[in-house]
Amino acid sequence: EYEIFLLGRSNVGKSTLMAELTGHAVETGQRPGVTQAPNHFDWTHPSMVLTDLPGFGFMAGVSEADRERIKTDVIQYVERYADHGLVAVLVVDGKAVIDIIDRHTGPDEVAHVVELFAFLQDVGIPTVVAVNKMDKVDDRDERLNELCDRLGLPGPWQQWQDTIAPITAKRGSIDALESAVREHLHEAGRDDV
Template sequence: MFGTRPGRDAEVVLLGRSNVGKSTLMREVTGHDFEAGRRPGVTSEPNHYDWTSQSFVVTDLPGFGFMEGVPEEVRERIKTDVVRYVEEYADKILVGVLVLDGNAAVDIIDRHSGPDEVPHAVELFYFLRDVGIPPVVAVN
């Protein structure tokens, strides 16, 4: 699982597919520089911004889905680690901000429109609700 997390009782997490702008959103919200790339898979560990004056942490979780040049087993490990992180800290997470790429969202949903297929973003939205975390959708 991922490394350490600041010891705060409140957290906001940014989640979503790879390369949808989670790190960019975190940079804009916090005013601090975090590594973000133009290709999927740059964030492989959570980026935490410890907002000490307000006693909470904002966390940019790694994206899931396609990551250029990243082996399937690594992608699956990251996805599993994101799920474990959310489950482990669900009681501390105030809100899960599900970041979507507005340009690609419709195409992704159309590609996964089979009766047994659920888009990752939709699955993640319901997962957050199931573990008691209010989801907020941010379209980038």
Template sequence: MFEDRPNRSAEVVFVGRSNVGKSTLMRELTGHSFSTGKKPGVTRKPNHFDWNAENFMFTDLPGFGFMSGVDESVREQIKTDVVRYVEANAEHVLAGVLVVDGKSVVDVIDRHSGPDEIPHDVELFHFLEELGIPAVVAVNKMDKVDDRDERLNALCERLGLYPPWKQWEPETIAPITAKRGSIEPLKEALRHHFHEANRDDLLKFVK
């Protein structure tokens, strides 16, 4: 289990597979550099970016799923730790941001769908909802997607949301390109959830 969580009463957690751009997104949101790597699985423990005065933090949780050169038991342990962390701190989490790669997420979900298998992304989305945490899907790398509406509609279907995807923006579906600093839809979603939680004092972090 991850240790050393700063004692903050409000938090936004970022979850997702390795190499979907979580660390780049965190850098865009906070202006603070986290170690990003070409190799999946660089982040093995949570990165907390916190503000003491507001009693608030963003938490970038380690990526899960396939990582070349990383033993399967380690991968499973990381996923278990991520799930336990979110569960243990659910009452403090104002939003859970599931970051996915817009270009590949539908294919990845389909590849891992089977009678005995729920794809990690789908599982995590529903897990957040079951815990009563507002779930936002940050669909990253949208600059590489040609059939934008089609792709986002297909993702909604896989997540059990009725298309068209447009009806789920901004609260749930946020198409972004973190590398280019194009993250306004995600900021809009977070502003919505902060407001809903009566935490307008946090809006300045997602201006």
């Protein structure tokens, strides 16, 4: 069974996106400990599941220690199941992500989302960043270019359309994500999906 890892901190719109992808309402888990038994959801193909994993970083009502443990759990899960994982989808809030990254970047600090993206690349899982809530973003190209810059992807974002997928999950505008994922599945020889 193959997996698509879906990662993102709370409130980025992960449940909304899951509902679009699976065609039914889902409740994603953001509670501490959820990664010990991650939620799996059927996707359009019987041998394919979506695995919901919490992102790193701030979660309301979760202590620093619990956050660290969640992070360790996510890393362990992804490393352990990297062979099954065809694609990782990292969901971010397009309106907030640059501010959050810049606020948490310093001489001794790497923002969680940047760290998570780098980790997924290191493990060798093709990663798509689903940049959600684009309906709230006015300066679309500028914002997406900034995101590429922060993630270490050189050049204009249009060069990274299999990695950067601007979406508005709430309105069901997820074409960019679906084609990016399909592109990676194609590269993995999974045209049957």
